[in-house]
Amino acid sequence: MTSTLKPVPWALHAGVLAVAVAFPFVFPSSFMVNFGVMALFYAFIGQSWNISGGYAGQLSFGHVAFFGVGAYAATIVQLRFGLSPWLGLPVAALAGALVGGVIAVLSFRAGLRGSYFALITLAFAEVLRIVSNSIGITGGGLGMLIPLKVSSENFQFAERSGFYFLILVMAAGSIALAEWLGRSRFGAQLAAIRENEDSARALGINVFAEKVKVMLLSGTIGGMGGCFFAQYFLYIDPLIAFGADKSVEMLLVSMIGGAGTVYGPLVGAVLLALVSDVTRSLTQIQGLSLVLYGALLVVIIAYLPNGLIDLFTRKRRRRDGAKK
Amino acid sequence: MMLQVAHLSKVFGGLRAVDDVSLDVEQGRIVALIGPNGAGKTTLFACIAGFLPLNAGRVHFMGQDITGLPVHRIARAGMVRTFQITQPFAKLTVHENIAVGAYQKYPDRAQSWEHARMVAHQVGMEALLEQPAADLTVAGRKRLELARALATSPRLLLLDEVMAGLNPSEILEIIAIIRKIRDGGVTVLLIEHVMHAVMSLSDHIHVLSYGKIIAQGSPQEVVSNPAVIEAYLGRGSAAPAADVQAQVQHA
Numbered sequence: 001m002t003s004t005l006k007p008v009p010w011a012l013h014a015g016v017l018a019v020a021v022a023f024p025f026v027f028p029s030s031f032m033v034n035f036g037v038m039a040l041f042y043a044f045i046g047q048s049w050n051i052s053g054g055y056a057g058q059l060s061f062g063h064v065a066f067f068g069v070g071a072y073a074a075t076i077v078q079l080r081f082g083l084s085p086w087l088g089l090p091v092a093a094l095a096g097a098l099v100g101g102v103i104a105v106l107s108f109r110a111g112l113r114g115s116y117f118a119l120i121t122l123a124f125a126e127v128l129r130i131v132s133n134s135i136g137i138t139g140g141g142l143g144m145l146i147p148l149k150v151s152s153e154n155f156q157f158a159e160r161s162g163f164y165f166l167i168l169v170m171a172a173g174s175i176a177l178a179e180w181l182g183r184s185r186f187g188a189q190l191a192a193i194r195e196n197e198d199s200a201r202a203l204g205i206n207v208f209a210e211k212v213k214v215m216l217l218s219g220t221i222g223g224m225g226g227c228f229f230a231q232y233f234l235y236i237d238p239l240i241a242f243g244a245d246k247s248v249e250m251l252l253v254s255m256i257g258g259a260g261t262v263y264g265p266l267v268g269a270v271l272l273a274l275v276s277d278v279t280r281s282l283t284q285i286q287g288l289s290l291v292l293y294g295a296l297l298v299v300i301i302a303y304l305p306n307g308l309i310d311l312f313t314r315k316r317r318r319r320d321g322a323k324k
Numbered sequence: 325m326m327l328q329v330a331h332l333s334k335v336f337g338g339l340r341a342v343d344d345v346s347l348d349v350e351q352g353r354i355v356a357l358i359g360p361n362g363a364g365k366t367t368l369f370a371c372i373a374g375f376l377p378l379n380a381g382r383v384h385f386m387g388q389d390i391t392g393l394p395v396h397r398i399a400r401a402g403m404v405r406t407f408q409i410t411q412p413f414a415k416l417t418v419h420e421n422i423a424v425g426a427y428q429k430y431p432d433r434a435q436s437w438e439h440a441r442m443v444a445h446q447v448g449m450e451a452l453l454e455q456p457a458a459d460l461t462v463a464g465r466k467r468l469e470l471a472r473a474l475a476t477s478p479r480l481l482l483l484d485e486v487m488a489g490l491n492p493s494e495i496l497e498i499i500a501i502i503r504k505i506r507d508g509g510v511t512v513l514l515i516e517h518v519m520h521a522v523m524s525l526s527d528h529i530h531v532l533s534y535g536k537i538i539a540q541g542s543p544q545e546v547v548s549n550p551a552v553i554e555a556y557l558g559r560g561s562a563a564p565a566a567d568v569q570a571q572v573q574h575a
Contacts, residue, residue: 195412196412
């Protein structure tokens, strides 16, 4: 892995942001804007996984738990309590953080690491799926349909670009968070925990507390992603909210792009969105995009184990090396 | 007194790995803990630094009872250990490795990175700052262990065989570095097998054998102690040595 503690040059951030802002003006068709929304959405929830899995090394198979809890919390606040859907965003963030904190405290207190932690997160997500399927307030297996009422106060934009810019702000925020990790003491401590917990402890790092903190953060992002998803598609049910496929996607976009890097999830998400849109327009076979994506993953893990980002950093390193 | 260990015992199943050990480390000194392989030195270190729970005994650090405190609290109080089997943050660079230690003292990035650079200079790793820790040689890794611990600005360093596997010139360099660290105000307790290093560095030596302290004193006192010679060379080995001494005195 390329070092996570190297700050990304500001010019690169500015360039990426400029391209992202210009995108819906250059490609205003609703197909293309939808593509942009999905890419940024996966970049956003991928960053949720990346922060705990890539930066802190706590690999999880159940990150959809945060996403689903956020989606349900926001929708319940709106439909059952009649509050503004915008309020759903902070509520979803809180709900995600809460679930992240609970999972973290329970599993890290029990000393679960590595594959055991991955499996327990998967179990938590499955439990939440079953619970959401069987209790009343979530609408059970029928799910919840958010009534269509287009107005920006109602979190429903007449133009898709409204959603685009909202998710752009969210994704930019998550990227800023990752960038901060690379520059901060917290991020350095997470990298230390990822590399060697005993050494981290020996140097005075409270490993348990830092791991709980990172899961709170990760849960916050995942929860907000769930709220956005529910408002964009206006429908959630237990399988959409807690399906294992979304956990896999959150993990894959990070791994393919480059786990533990600022732009890994974005790079992976753009690729995922591309693959899924291209396959969908070429064939009717359900899920073919994930098959293709899986094949891509095999190729990338074989040749670029640190993710696509490595293509760029490798080149930079070679140039740096030449200078010396 | 920097460190006071009183009646510390650690039992693994039926094995008393550390058996009623008491030892003191005075401030500003370099104190060595020696003993044959399997004597329990590393276990004792792990117990003192909080990595293993004790079966009996107390540990006082700078007058405070730290028995049973979690490792990170003990480290933050100023007692930091290194590992005999080096445990670098493999994918981070040398600079980043040391900065993790420095961050414990300086929360600000610029300050901690600068401090890390200074520590790297102190241990002679300045040229390696941008190398990934995974690419270091054994000597480099040992130095990195030392640098990372030193970067936390500890009061007491527990060094577990930082010279094992080094060549003679590397050992001489490390000896000089450890002396400089002590002169900078850090007390050092070290486990070491390289005897000439122990003899030239230490102000005081404790000898551990089968989990018990069998001797302690100045380097000269310890090497001429029959119990120590027996522990290292086997029963009966001390007698001929004593005979020789007696003959010398006779003549």
